Amino acid sequence: MTLSGFPLTHRGSWQLLANPGSKSDDIAAMGILVVDDLPGNRVLLQHILEATGFQNVLLAESADQAFGVLGMNGAKTEPGVVDLVLMDVMMPGMDGIEACRRIKASPDLCDTPIMMVTALSEVESLEDAFAAGAVDYITKPINQVELHARVRSVLALKQAMDERRHRERELERREKELLEVTRLLEETNERLRHLSTLDGLTGISNRRRVMEYMEQEWRRSARDRTWLSVLMIDVDFFKNYNDSCGHQAGDDCLWMVANCLKRNLNRPADMVGRYGGEEFIAVLPETPLDGAVNVADMARESIVSLNIPHPDSAVDPRVTITIGVASCMPGGDSTISDLITGADRALYEGKAAGRNRVAAGQATAAPGKPSEEGEAMVPDAQAAPDHD
Numbered sequence: 037m038t039l040s041g042f043p044l045t046h047r048g049s050w051q052l053l054a055n056p057g058s059k060s061d062d063i064a065a066m067g068i069l070v071v072d073d074l075p076g077n078r079v080l081l082q083h084i085l086e087a088t089g090f091q092n093v094l095l096a097e098s099a100d101q102a103f104g105v106l107g108m109n110g111a112k113t114e115p116g117v118v119d120l121v122l123m124d125v126m127m128p129g130m131d132g133i134e135a136c137r138r139i140k141a142s143p144d145l146c147d148t149p150i151m152m153v154t155a156l157s158e159v160e161s162l163e164d165a166f167a168a169g170a171v172d173y174i175t176k177p178i179n180q181v182e183l184h185a186r187v188r189s190v191l192a193l194k195q196a197m198d199e200r201r202h203r204e205r206e207l208e209r210r211e212k213e214l215l216e217v218t219r220l221l222e223e224t225n226e227r228l229r230h231l232s233t234l235d236g237l238t239g240i241s242n243r244r245r246v247m248e249y250m251e252q253e254w255r256r257s258a259r260d261r262t263w264l265s266v267l268m269i270d271v272d273f274f275k276n277y278n279d280s281c282g283h284q285a286g287d288d289c290l291w292m293v294a295n296c297l298k299r300n301l302n303r304p305a306d307m308v309g310r311y312g313g314e315e316f317i318a319v320l321p322e323t324p325l326d327g328a329v330n331v332a333d334m335a336r337e338s339i340v341s342l343n344i345p346h347p348d349s350a351v352d353p354r355v356t357i358t359i360g361v362a363s364c365m366p367g368g369d370s371t372i373s374d375l376i377t378g379a380d381r382a383l384y385e386g387k388a389a390g391r392n393r394v395a396a397g398q399a400t401a402a403p404g405k406p407s408e409e410g411e412a413m414v415p416d417a418q419a420a421p422d423h424d
């Protein structure tokens with residue numbers, strides 16, 4: 037292999053680089069660029085370095101040639117070819133100190149260590165060399181043991197820094213990956229959370245979501261002493277509809293009814309969901325029984341206005357619903373289950389009374405501290421007449 041016309045030799049003894057198989061092997065394989073204007077000096081340095089085990093010694097006779105080997109001046113060199121520069125101080129043209137400054141100013145090379153090689157008489161110029169970024173120096177005439185020891189220690193440090201930089205880059209990469217995975221996971225969780233609150237057929241809230249909401253509003257109503265109303269909603273003669281129109285039409289009908297209810301029960305705190313089959317449930321916070329009955333009746337009328345033909349209904353040629361309403365001011369021994377049972381019972385009575393109607397059931401408050409607006413509702417604890 038040649039680089040910029042300079043032959044690389046792979047000869048080399050292991051006199052001083054002991055421990056083959058250890059990191060010393062890696063250090064022996066690291067690239068050293070010798071820059072010196074005198075051929076005798078270059079050959080001597082190369083000879084000593086190779087004799088003490090370094091396998092990749094490159095030579096340059098000027099700063100310019102060195103820049104070429106290092107990939108400066110636009111030339112492209114493989115990264116990591118040169119791990120250490122041995123730089124002669126006194127050279128015709130650009131001297132070693134200026135060359136050192138230029139190499140250190142290059143973003144790709146600022147981490148490449150440079151060791152100055154200088155005659156004893158030039159030692160005073162070393163201050164400039166260190167200011168230019170040199171890491172160490174060695175004086176001529178060259179002492180073989182000293183050269184080997186200095187070169188080896190600088191290369192060991194370079195190797196440690198390379199490894200550390202590599203680890204840091206790797207950590208950074210993994211951290212980025214982890215952040216990306218976390219972001220995707222959160223997105224997926226959010227989507228799942230959303231999906232797990234929706235009914236698959238109708239796209240409105242599912243029973244679980246409505247029950248969660250009801251528990252939350254139950255606690256809030258108990259704290260604030262406000263009325264909480266529940267509507268139980270049933271599509272009239274839905275089994276007949278399915279039997280005469282088919283299950284696909286049945287599903288479409290449920291979708292239309294569900295979304296019509298959602299459009300009509302649209303005050304900010306209201307929530308409607310599918311309770312199961314052709315039954316829906318609505319939670320109306322801060323709403324006493326009479327208000328809930330009004331809301332329910334508007335919802336019932338809006339379903340009639342959908343004008344979905346029902347070929348087998350005993351009450352109307354269109355799809356209709358019956359709604360049971362119950363209200364409660366949570367507290368004392370009352371439970372959510374009592375409230376739902378109350379609305380269910382009202383629904384049953386509404387069906388018994390002929391369907392396509394709203395039936396008002398119980399309005400119960402915890403004993404002792406009914407609110408002003410609720411007080412009038414409390415005495416009528418039994419089923420009220422429907423509002424059709």
Ligand SMILES: [Mg+2]
Nearest residue numbers: 073124126127
């Ligand atoms: Mg010289």
